[in-house]
Amino acid sequence: MSVIASRVQGTTARRRAxxxxxxxxxxxLAAVALVVVFAGVLSPSSPTAQNLNDILLPMSGAHPLGTDDLGRDVLSRMLHGTRVSVLAAMLAVGIALVVGLPIGIAAGWGNRWLDVGIMRVVDAVMSFPAIVLAIGITATMGPNITNAMIAVGVVLAPAIIRLARAQTMTIRSETYIEAARSFGASGLRRMVLPHVLPNIIQPILVQVAVLMGFALIAEASLSFLQLGVQPPNASWGAVLARSYTFLDQAPMQIFIPGLAIAATVFACNIIGDEIQRLLDPKRK
Incomplete structure (x- = not known):
């Protein structure tokens, strides 16, 4: 009985955790959303205002997160950078969803040759390391945050395509699809939109939550390499790059954008698991 009780207690503890x-x-995520909406109100100063008399100051009452090498308030840059980074990640995931979802459904619903053609292109894109491909596309299009996020969206689209294709192929063999066909239903409006799309949206939403975390990391990486946000504008990656340059003089400043990125990516992954749990039709 003690073994059973300990197992029950362990399961309860894991559930509580x-x-x-x-x-x-x-x-x-609620705090991040508030900062995105009210960054201008919460910011104590302009994120681009320079004061060369206050270079690399430590944390203080006047500058809660210190100042950078140009005397700019790091808190103000982080607050405005949150808006830029989050909206950029949403743009990238939105592009991936708009591009990947219809192509994935077409591959799973169409004939064999269409499926093979689409998937060979997807395999070719996925054969490249994601961040390297994003860097190449961004460098070709020109370094700015919009082009960088378009590149990230292109890189993320194959993940949506593969998932949508797999789910569509599973749905098309279901009994209710065959019944709908027997009543003469066919095409986009009568089959795909009412029967396929609602039944594949749950794993797509989970994937979107996970891809948001990846898009945040990709934006930070590209901005760190000066291919995303351009000076003097701020983003988490831009603040991280500036802090890394002066790591010896102000070592604490590099942890601020790093913790923001890590916490938000962690939250996106956990919420993705929670969406899967809530939308699981087999959940008790």
Missing amino acids: GRFSVWVSYAI
Whole structure:
């Protein structure tokens, strides 16, 4: 009995820890959303205002997160950078969804040759390392945040395509699809939109949440390499790059954007798991 009781207690503890991480993730994303909306109100100063008399100051009452090498308030740059980074990640995931979802459904619903043609292109794109391909596309189009996020969206699209294709191929063999066909239903409006799309949206939403985290990391990486946000504008990656340059003089400043990125990516992944749990039709 003691073994059974210990197992029950262990399961309960894991469930409580899981619920705690979910609520922490909700709090993180809510805080990020508030900063995105009210960055201009919360910011104590302009993110681009320079003061060469206050270079690389430590944390203080006047500058809660210190200043960078140009005397700019790091807190103001982080707040405005949150808006830029989050909106850029949303743009990238939106592009991936708009491009990948219809192509994936077409591959899973269409004939064999269409499926083979689409998937060979997808395999070719996925054969490249994601960040290297994004860097190449961004460098070709020109370094700015819009081009960088278009590149990231192109890189993320194959993940949506493969998932949408797999789910569509599973749905098309279901009994209710055959019944709909027997009543004469066919085409986009009568089959795909009412029957296929609602039944594949759950794993797509989970994938979108996970890709948001990847897009945040990709934006930070490209901005760190000066292929995304251009000076003097701020983003998490731009602040990270500036902090890394002066790591010896102000070592604490590099942790600020790093923690912001890590916490938000963690929250996106946890919320993705929570979406899967909530939308699972087999959940008790």
